[in-house]
Amino acid sequence: GYAKIDNHRSLRNGVPEVIYCEGKSPEHIRGIVPRLAEHSANVLATRASEEVYQVIKEVYPACRYNKSARIVLVNPQPVVKKGSIVVAAAGTSDIPVAEEAAATAEVIGNNVKRIYDVGVAGIHRLLEYCEDLYTANVVVAVAGMEGALASVVGGLVSCPVIAVPTSIGYGTSFGGVAALLSMLNSCASGLSVVNIDNGFGAGYQASLINQL
Amino acid sequence: GYAKIDNHRSLRNGVPEVIYCEGKSPEHIRGIVPRLAEHSANVLATRASEEVYQVIKEVYPACRYNKSARIVLVNPQPVVKKGSIVVAAAGTSDIPVAEEAAATAEVIGNNVKRIYDVGVAGIHRLLEYCEDLYTANVVVAVAGMEGALASVVGGLVSCPVIAVPTSIGYGTSFGGVAALLSMLNSCASGLSVVNIDNGFGAGYQASLINQL
Amino acid sequence: GYAKIDNHRSLRNGVPEVIYCEGKSPEHIRGIVPRLAEHSANVLATRASEEVYQVIKEVYPACRYNKSARIVLVNPQPVVKKGSIVVAAAGTSDIPVAEEAAATAEVIGNNVKRIYDVGVAGIHRLLEYCEDLYTANVVVAVAGMEGALASVVGGLVSCPVIAVPTSIGYGTSFGGVAALLSMLNSCASGLSVVNIDNGFGAGYQASLINQL
Amino acid sequence: GYAKIDNHRSLRNGVPEVIYCEGKSPEHIRGIVPRLAEHSANVLATRASEEVYQVIKEVYPACRYNKSARIVLVNPQPVVKKGSIVVAAAGTSDIPVAEEAAATAEVIGNNVKRIYDVGVAGIHRLLEYCEDLYTANVVVAVAGMEGALASVVGGLVSCPVIAVPTSIGYGTSFGGVAALLSMLNSCASGLSVVNIDNGFGAGYQASLINQL
Amino acid sequence: GYAKIDNHRSLRNGVPEVIYCEGKSPEHIRGIVPRLAEHSANVLATRASEEVYQVIKEVYPACRYNKSARIVLVNPQPVVKKGSIVVAAAGTSDIPVAEEAAATAEVIGNNVKRIYDVGVAGIHRLLEYCEDLYTANVVVAVAGMEGALASVVGGLVSCPVIAVPTSIGYGTSFGGVAALLSMLNSCASGLSVVNIDNGFGAGYQASLINQL
Amino acid sequence: GYAKIDNHRSLRNGVPEVIYCEGKSPEHIRGIVPRLAEHSANVLATRASEEVYQVIKEVYPACRYNKSARIVLVNPQPVVKKGSIVVAAAGTSDIPVAEEAAATAEVIGNNVKRIYDVGVAGIHRLLEYCEDLYTANVVVAVAGMEGALASVVGGLVSCPVIAVPTSIGYGTSFGGVAALLSMLNSCASGLSVVNIDNGFGAGYQASLINQL
Amino acid sequence: GYAKIDNHRSLRNGVPEVIYCEGKSPEHIRGIVPRLAEHSANVLATRASEEVYQVIKEVYPACRYNKSARIVLVNPQPVVKKGSIVVAAAGTSDIPVAEEAAATAEVIGNNVKRIYDVGVAGIHRLLEYCEDLYTANVVVAVAGMEGALASVVGGLVSCPVIAVPTSIGYGTSFGGVAALLSMLNSCASGLSVVNIDNGFGAGYQASLINQL
Amino acid sequence: GYAKIDNHRSLRNGVPEVIYCEGKSPEHIRGIVPRLAEHSANVLATRASEEVYQVIKEVYPACRYNKSARIVLVNPQPVVKKGSIVVAAAGTSDIPVAEEAAATAEVIGNNVKRIYDVGVAGIHRLLEYCEDLYTANVVVAVAGMEGALASVVGGLVSCPVIAVPTSIGYGTSFGGVAALLSMLNSCASGLSVVNIDNGFGAGYQASLINQL
Ligand SMILES: Nc1ncnc2c1ncn2[C@@H]1O[C@H](COP(=O)(O)O)[C@@H](O)[C@H]1O
Ligand SMILES: Nc1ncnc2c1ncn2[C@@H]1O[C@H](COP(=O)(O)O)[C@@H](O)[C@H]1O
Ligand SMILES: Nc1ncnc2c1ncn2[C@@H]1O[C@H](COP(=O)(O)O)[C@@H](O)[C@H]1O
Ligand SMILES: Nc1ncnc2c1ncn2[C@@H]1O[C@H](COP(=O)(O)O)[C@@H](O)[C@H]1O
Ligand SMILES: [Mg+2]
Ligand SMILES: [Mg+2]
Ligand SMILES: [Mg+2]
Ligand SMILES: [Mg+2]
Ligand SMILES: [Mg+2]
Ligand SMILES: [Mg+2]
Ligand SMILES: [Mg+2]
Ligand SMILES: [Mg+2]
Secondary structure, three states, X not given: OHHHOOOOHHHHHOOOOEEEOOOOOHHHHHHHHHHHXXXXXXXXXXXXXXXXXXXXXXXXXXXXXXXXXXXXXXXXOOOOOEEEEEEEEOOHHHHHHHHHHHHHHHHOOEEEEEEEOOOHHHHHHHHOOHHHHXXXXXXXXXXXXXXXXXXXXXXXXXXXXXXEEOOOOOHHHHHHHHHHHHHHOOOOOOEEEOOOOOHHHHHXXXXXXXXX | OHHHOOOOHHHHHOOOOEEEOOOOOHHHHHHHHHHHHHHOOOEEEEOOOHXXXXXXXXXXXXXXXEOXXXXXXXXXXXXXXXXXXXXXXXXXXXXXXXXXXXXXXXXXXXXXXXXXXXXXXXXXXXXXXXXXXXXXXXXXXXXXXXXXHHHHHHXXXXXXEEEEEOOXXXXXXXXXXHHHHHHHOOOOOOEEEOOOOOHHHHHHHHHHHHOO | OHHHOOOOHHHHHOOOOEEEOOOOOHHHHHHHHHHHHHHOOOEEEEOOOHHHHHHHHHHOOOEEEEOOOOEEEEOOOOOOOEEEEEEEEXXXXXXXXXXXHHHHHHHOXXXXXXXXXXXXXXXXXXXXXXXXXXXXXXXXXXXXXXXOHHHHHHHHOOOOEEEEEOOOOOHHHHHHHHHHHHHHOOOOOOEEEOOOOOHHHHHHHHHHHHOO | OHHXXXXXXXXXXXXXXXXXXXXXXXXXXXXXXXXXXXXXXXXXXXXXXXXXXXXXXXXXXXXXEEOOOOEEEEOOOOOXXXXXXXXXXXXXHHHHHHHXXXXXXXXXXXXXXXXXXXXXXXXXXXXXXXXXXXXOOEEEEEEOOOOOXXXXXXXXXXXXEEEEEOOOXXXXXXXXXXXXXXXXXXXXXXXXXXXXXOHHHHHHHHHHHHOO | XXXXXXXXXXXXXXXXXXXXXXXXXXXXXXXXXXXXXXXXXXXXXXXXXXXHHHHHHHHOOOEEEEOOOOEEEEOOOOOOOEEEEEEEEOOHHHHHHHHHHHHHHHHOOEEEEEEOOOOHHHHHHHHOOHHHHHOOOEEEEEXXXXXXXXXXXXXXXXXXXXXXXXXXXXXXXXXXXHHHHHHHOOOOOOEEEOOOOOHHXXXXXXXXXXXX | OHXXXXXXXXXXXXXXXXXXXXXXXXHHHHHHHHHHHHHOOOEEEEOOOHHHXXXXXXXXXXXXXXXXXXXXXXXXXXXXXXXXXXXXXXXXXXXXXXXXXXHHHHHOOEEEEEEEOOOHHHHHHHHOOHHHHHOOOEEXXXXXXXXXXXXXXXXXXXXXXXXXXXXXXXXXXXXXXXXXXXXXXXXXXXXXXXXXXXXXXXXXXXXXXXXX | OHHHOOOOHHHHHOOOOEEEOOOOOHHHHHHHHHHHHHHOOOEEEEOOOHHHHHHHHHHOOOEEEEOOOOEEEEOOOOOOOEEEEEEEEOOHHHHHHHHHHHHHHXXXXXXXXXXXXXXXXXXXXXXXXXXXXXXXXXXXXXXXXXXXXXHHHHHHOOOOEEEEEOOOOOHHHHHHHHHHHHHHOOOOOOEEEOOOOOHHXXXXXXXXXXXX | OHHXXXXXXXXXXXXXXXXXXXXXOHHHHHHHHHHHHHHOOOEEEEOOOHHHHHHHHHHOOOEXXXXXXXXXXXXXXXXXXXXXXXXXXXXXXXXXXXXXHHHHHHHOOEEEEEEEOOOHHHHHHHHOOHHHHHOOOEEEEEEOOOOOHHHHHHHHOOOOEEEEEOOOOOHHHHHHHHHHXXXXXXXXXXXXXXXXXXXXXXXXXXXXXXXX
């Protein structure tokens, strides 16, 4: 029967409350943030601009802004960090998406190692981090343009890789579609893909995997 | 230095040897199968038609054909199965892809529970399996047409979900693109996606996760 | 002969006069509104921003603004409401489109029940409304992102379902295309689809069906 | 609770059992047809080629083949026909899809009037049927190539119109996409759309509407 | 040899000088207009906003702005008008493109009859103009959304029809692609198509045809 | 009134009866050909394979097969040829489409000059035909791959140009889409476009123009 | 081993340091420019607006702005120019991309000949430059809209041609996709293509070729 | 003048005569081969199946079949080989395209080094060939699926790289589009791209570059 559907598992599992701020009005944000933060610690407000941060701070002063991740952490509380997630990013323009993944994973209790600016056009930069990659439980690979980082990382490691295409690029990058297709067609095994720019989704799934 | 790149990790990790048979000539198959099976047990020949099976059996009689998964297992040896992977499929036409995932995962040492014909057009069919879904370490959700199964499963479970779009459908299914987009845009958390019809890739990544 | 084409049926059928305001200049709106409102009650001005509302109010004070539906009702008059239409929406961001459908249907004489925030990532939310869904004459299902709500609703009810994809989402949602394809490929029977964000069209067809 | 989900409503509602034959093997068809026909009259086997018909006749002689609709009616029983559905088709190549819609609707108890070869390149052909169109409860408009029939019909009638794009055409018809887009963007009100070539879906929804 | 290429034919043929203003800076416009107008009468500046008009008027006061066509006619001189071109437009939002066609054709010496707001959702509006359509040498059919006007006009007349898709619409109109595909796939004979919103191109080709 | 729609104008205008044979069964062809040929001379059966020709010859011996145009001319009668149409084709693979245009135009009374194998990769080949191009009333430009022939021709002539993209090419030619886009975006004036491979449509419109 | 990967070859090869400025914040630019210019002469800052130029000039006064190329040359030093590169551009709107190519090539030591406004709609303009084209080591062909310039140039010369599609155009130019497809499908030999608007990439590869 | 267009340069430049055999009938091939081979040595017949080879051998016995390149060399004569071209291919399925490039380049006088099966999923395989890559004048990088090989190679070498996407892959590889986009968006400098599967074009341009 219906009772088998367990509405309360998220509380038991430490799944965070998350607010996706893009396209939400200040009024909406003002209304929703205190309601959630009242009952939960470490509420994540993602895709939060400076303005959104100001709005949140007004109604809930106990909050912290991670500017590069565009995340406001509301009602921040210490968490125990476990295991090891590597977040690798190809270019400096991919860092906001990578930070969204990394910050999400850290807040929900994972050790995160960042490896940035390791695009495949200079493969030696990535290869210097082989030890970090070999010892991770899961790698999040973030890249725009041709998205080749995911395949190269997938070929190096034997843990699961979550690939995040970003909308960085121009012309035929088609807002991230070129990177997405590249990742979906990767000839490396052990790799799966999330939506373009979906750093949160990658960080969240990486956490589920790292904490198994 | 270059020596850091570890070419031998697959042997240590129990990663299987795999031959993707689509588009390969009988000669090619005849040449490659014995060479791999000589040194490895449980070699997987995927996308194998009946004809390919006959070709393999000739050159390597110690093999077993899983017709619905279109996989030939060459030099089959017993493996210890661990943990719990659920493979859920929406329609009966999606079963070959689901079986490719399930058979791959079983061969490399995972307990696999199959839940088939649970498309969302009759949601009660899926809900009957809530217990199985709640106790899995990872779920592989296989669906063509509108691919909504992945989102519904993702909403029910709190383990990682790997979504596999299939090419089943007609008209605007565009050979699996409709299902793929549906899965990439899922509003459920903890979900990532592999290429259309890539049952092998999903089963392989599910195994990496289940065995962490 | 030509006389068979009946130009006057809309007057007899209670079909409303409608102005689609997007892209119309204030001058255009100022010119057209009084002309229509003079001869008709309950003229609908859809896709009306606050500014458009101000423009209309100036030239025709007898009007009412439904902000969330972005509809101005000009020369509002009471209507008798019949039957039962359910408008279901997946996310809070889909509400403007859902309200466009609901407000349109109400103005032309239909009882409308709203069921909002019932996205399939938490299927229990939708299932709580089964009674409402079972007793509707027609359901309008509004969803962006992966658009799976339409399939799940279509599987639950045996009345006609009109699916409305919305442009809500990012990356591979492609401005509503992912949801549209999902709905066109639904494995549920009894479902048809309108253009992305076309709440008016869905509300209008739902009315035609509900009033048969 | 879960018990609210009513698995048996189809029996009460006269919804037919349907087998979609495309891509199903003879063995599969042989297995499924008698099982369904045992408990149900008027089972529909859609997308049935001559070969499929022969397979069905062998295992269930009480069946009838509608060749142009590509439908086998298994265990045919008389039904009472109600109301009025018009099925209009643009070209002679669109007739199989139109017949799938018409035959589906007739079998589940609807009066169906067929108006074929009324493409808009000779608008007078369609206008001769104005009386039939004006008196229908619902019109199914079937067209390939540019799909303009749906808009013209939608402008003539004030009942709901279900538009079915077909895959007829070449070059930029893109297998029905041109007609689909044309129909989704129709400037006529009261029109919704089903998947390319989905005559069954249109006939089925038309029946739900006609029988309200 | 090379001398066969006739660089001077445009002068002999009365082909106008044309400046496409979109994306040109005021400086560029200021530089180019007097240079062209010095040697040629009836120079056309297309896609000209109010601001562009002001810029032109400053440097070349002998000019006239057709606001709805977004055309500035520089150094206007009387022309003899010949033959008969009909420009038909489906909706009021299509008028700027239709006017671009009509104004272009008039300036280079053609009689132009405008038939606007004759979209196929109310086919009787178009049919009232049958006489005008039957007596034209060429018809320009301008429509956005589903673009069905072109097919219906093409079916009525036996002269050449030039179809112009416009970018009017939303969602799956894809900025005019739906109308373009509709027109390219028209089942009416005698019809060809220009780029989306290319009123100038249609008016220019219509003139070439009308003046043969 | 309706009587204004003139159903008989085609007879008066010498418009040919045309049968599009692609996808038509032999039975269908056998039924339709004699019926049309009985009342009309010079009936065109387009897209006719050798087999279709044999079928037609059986039921109507007075017919002639133009193999490269894939057209059967049924009940052939002499026609007076007027004016001048040039049909230019880029590659030898484009000739069937070019011949469809040329043969159509000839049959309905136009002088046609063929200029084949004049692709722009060797521009001198085209320039040798400048005199022919300069004296035409209308040019049909047929090209696959990158379709650049249309632009170059359009720049050379001052008569109307009808561009026909063909499906010749591979990879990113996308079955003629690359050539189509090239032609729609031509920077030459006086050019319009028909559907991919639509030689008939181009030849027919060229005739309408040439005979004005 | 890893040591074989030569991180220092760019210094030896005279490869320039390049900063892609689009989307970079003023802070970022301020930080990165002096760091690079300290060790390298002729640092290229591409896609640089006037504002970016001002920002650079503040932190590094020894710089020069090429406005039409949108390039700031930081720490400019004389270079010896070799060989011969022709940069040909179809329309005046394509000049910024052409200048990006030309300026890049000049800075890294190549003689560059510019041939602008030679679009194929007036082929005689291009043919006047045959001598320049015949004597080049490599030609960069820049064009938007239908991109036919690349094919015509490719047919004239026997040196390598690098084609650059630009985003200039409207409607079905799809931001440069029409030109890109045209170039990829060119029937001329010896031609390859870079991303839409990628003048830098073309100029850089042309330099590698010219300096072989 | 026209005389500047040099029709004879190919003879002087050693450019080969080439016949693209795909889609050509045996008659056509029989006609064209002897005519070309009479005046030219080393005529290339590309995309030649076994059957085409048999046809050619009949009419011109002095020919040699390169089966994996699908090239027949007609009237083979020794050529002096110069410089150094590397052809690198990612997977064994890409070899036919790579061989088309390599064989083309060899026939027209270039030293060619093949590096096959060096896909990036096992990056160490490619890195073993660093010396060969560093000493090439030009590299042709051939890859299907995600096409990442081109970027990695482009990052390693400082000579020009010509990237060839292949149609190898399934699902979202879209017949080579994924690889093509990956290559067009490469973050490596010095890279340009040819059409999907266009090994000939890459080998030909590589030769032009290598022989500068
Ligand atoms: N021609 C058709 N087109 C689309 N859907 C169909 C068609 N025929 C049957 N269906 C649907 O497919 C379901 C049966 O699919 P299956 O179980 O694979 O035979 C039915 O319940 C219908 O909803
Ligand atoms: N509105 C328009 N749409 C399309 N093409 C135009 C338009 N106006 C002018 N043109 C074309 O653009 C050319 C002028 O372009 P430009 O030299 O950039 O001003 C003219 O020769 C026309 O062929
Ligand atoms: N090759 C062709 N390509 C495009 N349309 C054609 C062709 N041949 C005939 N047609 C059109 O198709 C109509 C006949 O179609 P049908 O009635 O199906 O034989 C004719 O009236 C023409 O308008
Ligand atoms: N495999 C190939 N792929 C692409 N283009 C080719 C190929 N082989 C030959 N070509 C080109 O096609 C031309 C010959 O085409 P055709 O005259 O149709 O045989 C040659 O001049 C080459 O430019
Ligand atoms: Mg791996
Ligand atoms: Mg979940
Ligand atoms: Mg239902
Ligand atoms: Mg209507
Ligand atoms: Mg006509
Ligand atoms: Mg011209
Ligand atoms: Mg060349
Ligand atoms: Mg490089």
